[in-house]
Amino acid sequence: MNDEDSPAFERGTGFLLARLGSLAARSWTAFLTKHDLTQAQYLVLVTVKEQGPIGQRRLAELIAMDARNIVMVLDSLSPRGLIQRRTHDSDRRRRIITLTDAGAALLDTIAAAAATEQDHFLHALTCRQRDHLNRLLRTLYDSRITASASSPES
Template sequence: MEPRLDTQTGYLLVKLGALAGARFDGVLAPLGLRGRHVRVIEEMRGASHSQQELCQATGLDRTTMVAVLDDLEQRGYARRSRSTADRRKHVVTLTGAGERAFKEAARALADAQEAFLAPLSAGERDQLRDLVERLRTTTG
């Protein structure tokens, strides 16, 4: 007899990932953000990028990027301006408010992660991180 699917590592990984994702979404929601916004902002920090470059860095497609930047611009977290070098491109820059929003989001996410991993000891968390990272870089 086959072992129950829901006792297997693969299934557990899928479920745990979904659970973690929901937690993180829930933490960002009160800030009016979603994961993708945070990832895009993180990418913008320190330097300006074209939308194209942001797409490559984050893996979002360009139509999604338009919507994300619309959101960020509307909240005053980012600004778009035409590139003088290539007028097809938009130079996207992070505002001070955007930087502050990122810090707040990063803190909230770190707290949520801390709570999520709380059942494990420090050593076990390191183990988990190592195993997961290796799977992701090797398998994925």
């Protein structure tokens, strides 16, 4: 089917971005499910890897999750040996979260598999087209983040 065969709204950038975003989100969720993770669990693991040992409340802030809700996510990761929780040395009310070797290994496995998954999702594009698409999307994303940060509602 060419562009002229589809309704005008289906040719619009917003529609295409929304549909592809939905397809990508479903694909990503299915991918994480294969690795026995939810999006929230993955975000916790990646953030702890990037930040190093981190307070539970700060971790919740970084992933935009209510501090009360993050406990359930941490409770699901800890028994699997993916993270470790310990009491802060000077403040016994605080908990420090660290990534275990098993958690780091899982993230490495996911990173390798994600590259293959991305290749499958973007198979219709050449490497050059993928790079170009990524640059364009990054430009749009960065402009939206900048606009959100400078808006009076943020």
